């Protein structure tokens with residue numbers, strides 16, 4: 001068996017079922033293991049190679065973790081398989097664009113550190129995209145070696161979603177990462193997401209057992225990372241799992257993950273179903289079960305505030321991207337009518 005047989009690459013029935021006819025000669029499934037502006041890295045049963053980027057669908061660009069069909073005679077990707085799971089967000093800045101983070105991930109490691117980066121609201125955002133994609137998420141609190149006792153942070157994080165697993169580790173120490181082994185089975189894909197400087201690449205390096213992935217000390221003064229990692233890459237670990245190291249995210253704007261948000265905030269969203277009005281905003285309405293629970297001390301008022309904020313943001317981003325798409329389509333129609341007009345004119349003259 002080659003190091004890269006399809007199962008080890010993460011191939012499964014889900015993708016096999018999309019092959020409705022025998023693959024043409026010289027065409028092989030290829031997993032996208034790295035995405036850069038001018039080239040993609042893909043892994044096939046023959047090994048890893050660089051190919052030129054291709055566009056199959058404007059609204060669904062290829063992202064790291066995707067499965068493609070590769071024509072090995074010209075090293076061109078000819079098809080993208082439907083993805084089993086997908087992480088997306090609204091692109092940062094003012095650009096109202098959808099941005100894909102990763103595809104076909106089995107487990108998400110949400111990395112935060114035990115220093116100033118620890119922030120419950122931020123972790124909830126990562127959890128929402130994982131829940132939406134139905135991907136198991138684990139919170140990893142790095143730099144546990146730099147604090148006296150991380151247990152308060154561990155329990156605060158564990159309260160952020162029902163049944164959430166939280167591990168406090170020293171990402172530089174292999175032994176302290178043993179707790180992650182159950183998620184690192186052969187053929188599994190694990191995405192590592194979190195802010196810059198929290199130790200995503202360090203974790204990847206330590207699990208790899210060598211130092212292939214670039215890391216850099218964070219600045220002493222402000223404890224912020226320097227955005228050392230600039231592209232998304234999957235690395236094959238000795239145990240056969242794929243770890244996807246990603247650039248630190250400054251902001252994770254939610255988009256189209258309402259169900260995921262409601263899952264993370266299950267204790268609130270389930271109460272909301274008992275409100276008198278179906279469109280209750282849980283701010284001042286009579287018969288609001290959520291507000292009653294806040295008053296009764298059953299739910300945390302701060303968490304309610306964060307839940308409402310995420311839902312508003314999600315709805316707003318969904319609307320603005322729908323707007324952008326609608327405008328894009330209108331321009332497309334305009335373009336078509338200009339072209340057909342010019343053809344008609346030519347026909348007449």
Ligand SMILES: Nc1nc2c(ncn2[C@@H]2O[C@H](COP(=O)(O)OP(=O)(O)OP(=O)(O)O)[C@@H](O)[C@H]2O)c(=O)[nH]1
Pocket residue numbers: 142143144145146169170171172195196197198199200201202203214215216217218225226227228229230246247248249
């Ligand atoms: N003491 C200690 N230092 C750590 C730990 N994890 C990471 N570091 C250090 O933190 C710094 C930043 O780590 P990186 O792995 O580069 O962080 P990153 O999340 O990959 O950052 P970006 O690539 O910018 O997104 C490095 O100097 C690491 O050695 C840890 O658990 N304990």
Ligand SMILES: [Mg+2]
Pocket residue numbers: 200201202214215228229245246247248
């Ligand atoms: Mg990094």
Ligand SMILES: [Zn+2]
Pocket residue numbers: 272275276280281282283285287288289290291
């Ligand atoms: Zn209500």
